[in-house]
Amino acid sequence: MRRLAPYAIAIGGVIGITAVIWLVNLRAPVSGMSAMYLLLVLWLGARWGRWPAVVGSVAAFVLYDFFFVPPVGTLSVNGPAEVLELVVLLAVALVTSQLAGSLRRARASAEALTRESRALYEVATQALRSQEVTVAMAMLCERGTELRSVGRFALVAVDSGLPSALAGGDLSAAELKQAAWSHENGRPIRISVRAGAVTLVRTNPGAAEPAYLPLASGVAVLQVDAELAGPDELRMLAALIGLADLLFDRRRAALESERARGLESSDRLKTAILSSLSHELKSPIASLRAGLTALASPQAGLQADQRELLVDLDRQATRLDRMVGDLLALSRLEAGLELDKEAQNFADLVAGATRQLRGELAGNRLVVELPDDLPPVEVDEVQAGRVLANLLENAHEWAPLNGVIEVGAVPRSGMLEAWVENEGPPIATADLDRIFDTFWTRRARGSGLGLAICKRVVEAHGGRISAENRRRGPRFTFTFPLAPVPAVPGS
């Protein structure tokens, strides 16, 4: 009934105008009265669209012809002028209805867009304002299911391969598995999103299987009725999916900062444990050495052989101290505590290490070959010094008495390449790699930790260390990163 109303109005309007013209003509004929039909057709086109306007124009032509065009009372078309009149009426009907129609459509879509962006704005502000990401996600899923075509809108997080439903209701085990697969392979199932446009891919029409769309660190699981999903709904859906992607990002950032806080506190814990451990292990050795060396001094009045025994014992205590120190240093490195990196002159590191070992190295000839313009390295001074000290100590162990120990360095492809070489016996080829393993040692009395520590420290700086047999004897080569900017401050 409602559909016919515009036509009834069109015909009624034409009849009404015809009656008016007829009444006016009874008194005194007025020319150009037919323009009133034109007004009616214009209005019909703008208000009711094309077909009522066409019906109106045809009816107007017929009635006008019948009542007013001579011979009155007959439907006859005489001459091109009348044909033109009909054509003009029809053309006006078509053009105005077309214009009005597109205007109406533009207004409707503008209204839809306003509605959509307001809805999105609300969801986005609510979602971004809430502290808990999962709350925001739940809100988003709820808004999604409010769309007519969307039966389900769920978000699944995939953390290190394990899926868990975050918002939008529970999922079956099979669905979770499917979601995890989709995320892992980055492959959407039964849906595709390209350039912000959602396309539903129905492989099995009528089946109520959900679609899976992998996002930043999770999956959107959707049940969308393709029949009901108009372009507006799909656009809204795409926008919601984009928002879900952002929320997943936010969730990941939150998780990461939480983990960083955890790591930091575990670093503090490790440091505390190591400090208390070194205190417990080193305090007894400290008392031992203080006591033994006190008694060994000539003023204590002991005999020569007794003092010799005390000196031997002190040497053992010193060895024990060094081993404990190595173990603690290694645990510190294993714990992955942060390096205190700064620009350092390599010569300073060599100086520190040789000074520390001046007693031991007195029996060797130390040759240091460093170019004058050696660029600074970016290292932890204490740790890098330990590498040099350990390598020098190792060289001293193997070098013959008065043998040469050579230390050298050259810059090479962004790194500093340094070496420590001695005139000792060659290392068996099979041992060249194993030599850096923890607790591996060629000496009966060694702890097997010195070179392992070197390897850890060098690698923690992003460098490499290796051993080789040169003509003169074994050489240990290692690399340290050069300092990023050649810092030459004005003095």
Next chain:
Amino acid sequence: MSGRVLVVDDEVEMQRALRAGLGYHDFDVRAVGSGEEAVTEAAAWRPDVILLDLGLPGMDGFATLKALRPATRAAVIIVSVMPDEKDKVRALDAGADDYLVKPFGTEELVARIRAVLRRQADVTAGEPVIRSGDLAIDIGRRSVTVNGKSVRLTPTEYELLRFLALHAGKPVTHTTLLRQVWGDYAIGDTYNTRYVVAQIRKKLGDDPANPRYIVNEPGVGYRLEG
């Protein structure tokens, strides 16, 4: 008597060993087990040197150091089993004169104590020329010589060397050097000091890989050999 030494250490064995060892070297030794006792004893007995362990129960080493400073002019040598350079720097910046990592032998300890005592005597005497081997720094004349030959330094280089010389034998932290030579704004930029020290060594004819005058204190700073 070569001097009064106050040992502050909570381990009785350590106290006993140090009392014996330092006693054999003619030091007058007293030992206490806590920071509170140390402050009292420092004021009452007036020791020349205090050996302060950082890991004390109750009032810890840093707090004790802070409390000791107004009470005494004694040299403070920090002893600690913690080989953490940050602790050393903190202690030196808080007014300690030297540090020694535990365990150590008696000879080493005696050498350190004698060094700080000698330094104190020099400071009291107001010696205008400071020597380190054949290097001589004449503070009054602002002149530096090696083996009698004059060395020309830039103002920054001289200022750094002068500060190390005034504290000869004592480790000076990077932070202290930066503050003294460049001012507060330069703190944190330790490559400044490294660069200037390298320049001074070059002019003094010192081998950077085996320096005779200015030695590195890894992770801490520099020390001019006394």
